[in-house]
Amino acid sequence: MSARVSETTRAGLRGHPGRIALVLTGAGAVGLLISLPLGAVFYYALREGWAAYFGYLLAPDTRHAIGLSLLAAGVALPVNTVFGLCAAWALAKFTFPGRRLLISLIELPLSISPIIIGVGYLFVFGLQGVLGPWLDDHGISMAFNVTSVVIVTTIVTSPYVFRELLPLMLAQGTQEEQAAVSLGAGAWKTFFRVTLPNVKWALFYGLTLSFARSLGEFGSVAVVSGAVRGETNTLTLQIDLLYHDQVQTAAFAVASVLTSFALVTLLIKTWVERRESVDSP
Amino acid sequence: MKRFPLLLSILGLAATVASAQTEILNASYDISRELFAEVNAAFIPAYKASGGGELTIKQSHGGSSRQARAILEGLKADVVTFNQVNDVQLLADNKFVAKDWAARFPHGSSPYFSVHSILVRKGNPKGIKDWADLAKAGVTIVQVNPKTGGNGRYAVLAYYAAGLQAFNNDAAQARALTKKILANVVVFESGGRTATSTFTEREIGDVLVTFEAETLALASAPGSAYQVITPSVSVLAEFPVAVVEKVAAKRGTAAVAKAYLDFLYTPQGQEIVAKNHYRPRDAGVAARYAAKLTPVKTVEVDAFFGGWEKVTKQFFDNGALVDTLLKEVAAERIN
Numbered sequence: 358m359s360a361r362v363s364e365t366t367r368a369g370l371r372g373h374p375g376r377i378a379l380v381l382t383g384a385g386a387v388g389l390l391i392s393l394p395l396g397a398v399f400y401y402a403l404r405e406g407w408a409a410y411f412g413y414l415l416a417p418d419t420r421h422a423i424g425l426s427l428l429a430a431g432v433a434l435p436v437n438t439v440f441g442l443c444a445a446w447a448l449a450k451f452t453f454p455g456r457r458l459l460i461s462l463i464e465l466p467l468s469i470s471p472i473i474i475g476v477g478y479l480f481v482f483g484l485q486g487v488l489g490p491w492l493d494d495h496g497i498s499m500a501f502n503v504t505s506v507v508i509v510t511t512i513v514t515s516p517y518v519f520r521e522l523l524p525l526m527l528a529q530g531t532q533e534e535q536a537a538v539s540l541g542a543g544a545w546k547t548f549f550r551v552t553l554p555n556v557k558w559a560l561f562y563g564l565t566l567s568f569a570r571s572l573g574e575f576g577s578v579a580v581v582s583g584a585v586r587g588e589t590n591t592l593t594l595q596i597d598l599l600y601h602d603q604v605q606t607a608a609f610a611v612a613s614v615l616t617s618f619a620l621v622t623l624l625i626k627t628w629v630e631r632r633e634s635v636d637s638p
Numbered sequence: 639m640k641r642f643p644l645l646l647s648i649l650g651l652a653a654t655v656a657s658a659q660t661e662i663l664n665a666s667y668d669i670s671r672e673l674f675a676e677v678n679a680a681f682i683p684a685y686k687a688s689g690g691g692e693l694t695i696k697q698s699h700g701g702s703s704r705q706a707r708a709i710l711e712g713l714k715a716d717v718v719t720f721n722q723v724n725d726v727q728l729l730a731d732n733k734f735v736a737k738d739w740a741a742r743f744p745h746g747s748s749p750y751f752s753v754h755s756i757l758v759r760k761g762n763p764k765g766i767k768d769w770a771d772l773a774k775a776g777v778t779i780v781q782v783n784p785k786t787g788g789n790g791r792y793a794v795l796a797y798y799a800a801g802l803q804a805f806n807n808d809a810a811q812a813r814a815l816t817k818k819i820l821a822n823v824v825v826f827e828s829g830g831r832t833a834t835s836t837f838t839e840r841e842i843g844d845v846l847v848t849f850e851a852e853t854l855a856l857a858s859a860p861g862s863a864y865q866v867i868t869p870s871v872s873v874l875a876e877f878p879v880a881v882v883e884k885v886a887a888k889r890g891t892a893a894v895a896k897a898y899l900d901f902l903y904t905p906q907g908q909e910i911v912a913k914n915h916y917r918p919r920d921a922g923v924a925a926r927y928a929a930k931l932t933p934v935k936t937v938e939v940d941a942f943f944g945g946w947e948k949v950t951k952q953f954f955d956n957g958a959l960v961d962t963l964l965k966e967v968a969a970e971r972i973n
Contacts (some may be wrong), residue, residue: 479711479712482712483711483712484710484711484712485710485711486711489711489712493712498712498714499712500711500712500713501708501711501712501713501714502714583665583698583708583713584698584699584700585663585696585697585698585713586696586697586698586699587696588696598699601668601669601831602669602671602672603831
């Protein structure tokens with residue numbers, strides 16, 4: 358019924374000047390605001406030819422920056438998976454006082470600016486901070502090194518998996534788990550055979566978002582990294598650095614790597630969304 | 639809690655890497671990457687040849703105030719090579735750097751210096767020869783905001799010094815010249831590099847006033863569309879260096895850190911400095927680069943203006959000379 362209505366509406370609007378104007382505006386906005394800058398990244402990256410392009414990418418500092426970003430993502434993703442699953446499971450399957458507050462707290466990194474997370478981190482772990490001096494006395498350094506970059510990236514990306522899982526788990530309710538338990542399944546078996554398979558696509562989707570975000574993170578990492586070349590520079594910091602060094606082609610070359618990662622993530626995300634809609638009726 | 643095993647393994651890895659050989663970190667200002675890439679490439683073999691062993695030098699670059707802040711918060715830099723005396727002083731006040739740091743190395747611990755010069759578009763269409771020409775009607779200037787950046791402060795002091803020199807130390811005349819020049823500034827940029835981009839990429843202004851290290855680099859690039867005008871008088875800008883004693887003592891790098899900074903004063907180090915458009919302290923090297931780094935009369939902030947504290951009060955604080963002059967300029971424009 359509704360399909361037929363929309364068909365007729367669509368037919369009526371075909372060729373309508375308003376429709377054409379809307380489509381043109383939409384396409385223009387996408388072209389101007391997204392495709393053009395995206396295209397520019399690759400255009401400028403390859404301005405000096407392929408040899409120069411790969412030369413920039415294979416420079417030791419740049420290779421290291423790619424490695425560090427992947428390391429940060431590599432730590433953040435499993436941590437986010439475990440954390441997101443535990444938190445979403447506990448908050449979806451049980452009710453207890455303070456539940457809403459806890460949800461807001463977990464989602465806090467989404468709503469506050471990353472730079473505040475960075476500065477807050479220094480407030481705790483910096484040498485002028487709360488724990489920093491004590492840690493320093495014991496020979497542990499938690500600021501301006503790889504550790505701080507990895508932890509801050511993990512904090513910033515921590516809500517993504519949780520956020521994808523929670524609404525789904527809430528919607529699914531606890532009937533299937535109750536059925537499993539009543540049929541004699543233990544807690545772990547229930548989790549791995551019932552709960553986890555039910556949310557696998559949402560989990561995967563959350564992970565792709567986490568991955569994209571951890572590679573793209575700039576503000577918080579800029580605060581805690583110390584920008585040591587070949588040591589604590591992530592991909593985004595390396596782009597910023599090269600850009601300000603006036604080696605702009607190199608900056609664009611590195612940016613094209615980040616863009617490519619993002620595009621691949623986007624493809625995976627689209628594919629997952631399709632799987633998700635196929636799996637859940 | 640679950641984050642800790644991962645953390646510890648990362649820490650452990652970092653520790654093994656660090657113990658394999660000597661490593662120092664040089665925290666520097668944001669536009670010194672090429673300079674120190676060359677310095678490091680020369681120092682590492684020299685250090686090894688003198689029996690020092692394998693050495694790795696890491697670089698961190700950023701605005702020098704930001705770098706100082708990071709060191710206070712725990713960035714493990716063994717040496718600092720800054721472009722602001724205040725920022726080293728901040729580290730000294732917090733006991734990261736020796737109290738008498740300025741006396742630890744020659745020339746006030748500033749192994750090289752720069753002056754402010756004038757960059758014009760090729761052919762010098764406005765016929766600029768010295769600071770006084772910047773006061774002419776119709777000349778447009780790009781410089782750094784003296785309220786927010788050291789670069790801009792040196793520019794204003796240079797205008798004022800030029801006024802004093804031209805008019806026999808008449809402060810009223812120097813003030814008038816400074817005002818006329820400031821009236822011609824079309825963009826006050828936040829930092830040195832953004833000022834450069836405004837002049838070169840947005841093509842705003844007839845004149846860019848910034849460090850000579852920057853103007854010479856722009857003018858000597860292949861196919862450059864600019865040329866440098868070296869003024870008759872300018873203010874000497876120091877580039878102070880210091881060993882971060884607190885970090886170096888803990889890491890056992892005090893000796894190599896000192897050797898590294900000493901190297902900047904050697905003829906080889908001074909040669910690299912001059913090649914990168916900074917002015918060397920070594921007279922022999924300076925003489926060899928005189929064609930590029932043309933001799934200029936310099937005045938020092940301490941000796942000539944009575945130090946930064948006094949200068950800040952007189953020129954740059956809220957309501958001080960720069961504010962007054964800009965207010966007057968704005969008022970005259972309306973009338």
